[in-house]
Amino acid sequence: FAEFDDAANLLAANPDATTISIDEPVEIPKNQRSRLQEPGREEDDELLGTDDSDKTELLAGQKKSAPFWTFEYYQTFFDVDTYQVLDRIKGSVFPVPGKNFVRLYIRSNPDLYGPFWICATLVFTIAVSGNLSNFFIHLGKPTYHYVPQFRKVSIAATAIYAYAWLVPLALWGFLMWRNSKVMNIVSYSFLEIVCVYGYSLFIYIPTAILWIIPQKVVRWVLMMFSLCLSGSVLVMTFWPAVRDDNRRIALATVGTIILLHALLAVGCLAYFFDAPELDFPAPISPTHNGTTVITKS
Numbered sequence: 220f221a222e223f224d225d226a227a228n229l230l231a232a233n234p235d236a237t238t239i240s241i242d243e244p245v246e247i248p249k250n251q252r253s254r255l256q257e258p259g260r261e262e263d264d265e266l267l268g269t270d271d272s273d274k275t276e277l278l279a280g281q282k283k284s285a286p287f288w289t290f291e292y293y294q295t296f297f298d299v300d301t302y303q304v305l306d307r308i309k310g311s312v313f314p315v316p317g318k319n320f321v322r323l324y325i326r327s328n329p330d331l332y333g334p335f336w337i338c339a340t341l342v343f344t345i346a347v348s349g350n351l352s353n354f355f356i357h358l359g360k361p362t363y364h365y366v367p368q369f370r371k372v373s374i375a376a377t378a379i380y381a382y383a384w385l386v387p388l389a390l391w392g393f394l395m396w397r398n399s400k401v402m403n404i405v406s407y408s409f410l411e412i413v414c415v416y417g418y419s420l421f422i423y424i425p426t427a428i429l430w431i432i433p434q435k436v437v438r439w440v441l442m443m444f445s446l447c448l449s450g451s452v453l454v455m456t457f458w459p460a461v462r463d464d465n466r467r468i469a470l471a472t473v474g475t476i477i478l479l480h481a482l483l484a485v486g487c488l489a490y491f492f493d494a495p496e497l498d499f500p501a502p503i504s505p506t507h508n509g510t511t512v513i514t515k516s
Contacts, residue, residue: 296331296410304333311418311452320418320456321411329410334417338383341420344427345379346372349491352431371491382483383420387412390457393472397464407460415456419449423484430492438488446484450477 307324314320349371387409394406407415426445430438453476461469 296329299328299330299332303328303330307333307414307418308337308421311421312448314448314452314455316455318455319459320415320452321407324418325411325414329408329414331410331413331417334383334413334420337417337421337424338379341424341427342372342376342379344424345375345487345491348427348431352433352492355431356433375487375491378483378486379420382479383416384413386479387416390476394460397461397468407457415453419452419480422449423487427487430488435493438492442484442488446481450480453477453480 310320310324315323346369350367353368391407391409391412398406422445426441429441432438454473457476458469458473461472463469464472
């Protein structure tokens, strides 16, 4: 208590003396100082993931420690509940500007359940809707005979699954290669990229159903709207990962992502819905007197 008495006497003798509280921090930590120096980078660092994301990846790696030839290893890729899948679908349909899809929805638990079933549903939706659209367009024509085209299912499956797997594989390899060249580039895992591409295709399921409407203008407007929504998810996800690279390379990477995504949408609309269909001749039924009768379908 003698020290407090001395301090009180000094303050009484010199009221203007400066005091220092032990509760106040003396210096700013280094990480806070760097963020104060670069306020514009704080949100980008949060989008790309810093220490928290590294801890999440470490925990994810510990969780998937089973050998790759065992069933338990692949079971972890489908370990999601309905609420997580619905939340990720909602995030892909209603993207939030400035928010990273991987950071918000995928990084905690990437899965293959949602992308697999979204692609499978999209395959059958496009094939069935394409056949119905062709039927409604030619409905009432006497020379047209409806024949279901089951080959559209295999064509749609090949196109959609090739896009949902090969494009993420190429993008993952490119990001890994650029990461060895530029240290600031953040690489996503292959599973995270597949998740982003798989969930971004969900918007095309209701769009393919609406493509049954026999109006080309309506179809193309719906296609552009869906392309903008799903494309914005891809841009907001991969632009923070390549923005520190060379400016031309970063713009070319994002442009290629959008171009391939647009080619898929335009190709599905042009082939399955707007392609000209040949009118099949009406079936000919023979009669007993040697003449033939053409029946109208």
